[in-house]
Amino acid sequence: MDITQTHSWRELEALAGQMQHTHLRELFANDPRRAERYSLELPSFLLDYSKNLIDDEVFVNLLQLAREADVERWRDRLFTGVPINRTEGRPVLHTALRGSGVADLSCEGQSVAVAVATELERLKGFVNLLHNGALTGCTGLPISDVVNLGVGGSHLGPQMVIEALRGYRQGGVNVHFVSNVDGAQLADTLAGLNPETTLFVVSSKTFSTTETLTNARSALRWLDPLADRDELLRRHFAAVTASPARAQEFGIEADRVFRFWDWVGGRFSVWSAIGLPVAIAIGFEGFRALLDGAAEMDRHFQQAPLEQNAPLLMGLLSVWYCTFMGYPAHAVLPYDQALHMLPAYLQQAEMESNGKSTTRSGEEAAYATGPLIWGQLGINGQHAFYQYLHQSPAVVPADFIGSVAAGHGLPGHHEILMANMLAQSQALMNGVSNDEVVAELQERGLDEAEVSALAPFKVHRGNRPSNTILIKKLNPHALGALIALYEHKIFVQGVILQIYSFDQWGVELGKGLAAALQPKLECGDLREEDASTARLIEYYRRVKAGTAAAETTG
Template structure:
């Protein structure tokens, strides 16, 4: 077999290939690019005005031309009174944090005077994946208030969630931007029936249901007081929305102080992305190499491998974030995109996945971009378990790049090490991937903020439902 020329690893050419910010260290040493190619790539990123475009987004420029909207998820965690929409953002944050505090301190009780022990989040897409990811990462082993999720219109999930709960001790948060989402409507109807069957009358729903929506009449839509309504806005896309009132269930279950720290960590990453030079800018570097791997190395998928149970559900969150944002084949002007714009996103818990699909990664017929993520400080006191887990993380990271140099198949790997999985670090990590994604939209020349394919599917499903109902 004829030997192929494979680009050297960055670590073969540079001493400094680790970059740190906000408690996160990014190691790009196992990315494949020559010094000359890297300099050209940096020039390309500058020519595309990547950082300037990011800052224009933060300032409120229309960056979603198909819908004529800004994309201001960064404003949801910006404490500055000068941030776009600061007044309404801060007022809403204070309202839902106070609501969360009242539930946790037993000031807010169920219709029969019971304290709330469980919260059900009804929502799908970003209204589900964002809160689910934060909850899984930051929850304690024995939480004071448990958080449950109803996303799909699947009665099996509904029964498994509700069967062990006491309706009189349960608070339901229904989240939908427009309340036109079929799955959310169906789950809301079922949950109301569940409350009624338990003997909770309509007038008692106000103690058990809150709504989060861009519809100002959402509370009245469900026959609830206006105080049970918390707004979101059309200038924040669903997959970027956990930082606002979509995060209400998390604020209740974890505490408003935890939620505010989560926002603070994300804001630190926002500032880092805005003001740090390209060579040390974590999201810009990640976007840069993702672009290179997609366009120049013909990598076909991106695999996220967390070596930490708390980050397991980030795989699903990342999948929506990147594939919904970057799954486009046309530019904003309608012209076709040349080449690929995104990679298939997948992954799993790293240690478990070693015994599942690592064989395919290690010796299969594909080119894969991989992010391996772990925390220096474990979320437990089992030293031997952590020692084994970290040994596997570091060994497998190296094993996954060791290939026959003559093979046309290979992996490119970055590692992300968190000093600790605090609310601040989680906020920074999730913001890091948000910024990587929106910067990739700039590099590819596509609109990262609309989702026409998703909307088409919703319309078709509604049409089929109506035809079968009639």
């Protein structure tokens, strides 16, 4: 089925044209109960989606679009392990990592529930030993610092979660992250650490990621003075991977190789053993609470009717704006310092999933798919790019995310923070009309000429849509629910747009080209390269050779 030929798609195309000439002020004025009707109160947070450019007719047709796209059947296939990732021929089972889905589900002849429970128990035992000081380095000193070596989903999820749950840290073990193959990051991290008390966790799904293994080998060299290679790998390394044999070939002891599976996508893997750094930072019980929060959102996604289903509604709104209204970007604006990494995390999760132009039928998509995701902490953004949000010709829908409970005990701060969040969403919605600007300037005593000259610059059109997610308290359970909310939103977008959300061929292309170009930075024939790449490599070689010669003569 071509989704663009459905009745709801054609209706929404027509409604989008009409809605371009409708203002949010009108929608609220015409419906005193709008905020109540277009909001959902879930156990961990309130989702207010009333400040969106939709009316009841749009809402009904969006729900019908979800039905015509067969979202409910695709959702059931997701949770029951049907291989919905057809381009890679495997199921998508990150929900099973938090205990959701069919209890007796099996994959590759193995009980998924048993495999997950076994690995979680291994994780728990390792974390307890680490917190109890029973894990020691080569010299007998207990491990005090853990450095996670990973990239993409193998680092961004765990690091975001740890930053978000700083107030829930347990134990005396510090967790650090190195993702960049630029040696500066590893060097800076190691500069403040003691080799005798440092453990490295090598996180790589394939255990062949160039950046991660390069960092691992450099970390091993840093430890060299302590002991021989085998002893260093035995006492100072652990691994998290879907390829345990490769980790053991590298030299890491089998009992320190923690497994996740091929059916877990990297950007959805924080729930697996990839979350080992999270369990170390906040304790295993905190990690379990994170999983439980996500499982709660899984149940909501599975059981709530479409019109009250938070992930489904957020996915529909994203499709409405990007595909029908022509708004190609979406801003994520957390008003909570703990969530400062959330925009980057969601940027990867959504853009790596739905940044596609080929439909499930193998045809080129005739419509826009996923939006550009960007953003940062709200208060910082107000003094950076909010000018663009308020007065640029471009319309950028946004998610405002804040917490009722402050993550600190400083009086007065949180009220200022929350007032700013509410004010910004209100200002984006309402704007300031020319008449209001003129009245304000006249009240200030400006003469007619001054008012006429200044007024156009102070007009804000408003009508900028947004969601607001107001979390009761940002704890492990609530964070798990929030992340899962966005995961399922992404899934809904992909189903409606008829794309495969769980492959990443665009990432693989760049990796292959980099591997071929790396040796050419030193030497080799460049005639097969395009003119730009060849010139850049020639320049790189020339400058590097000149620098080396200058250092030698100097």
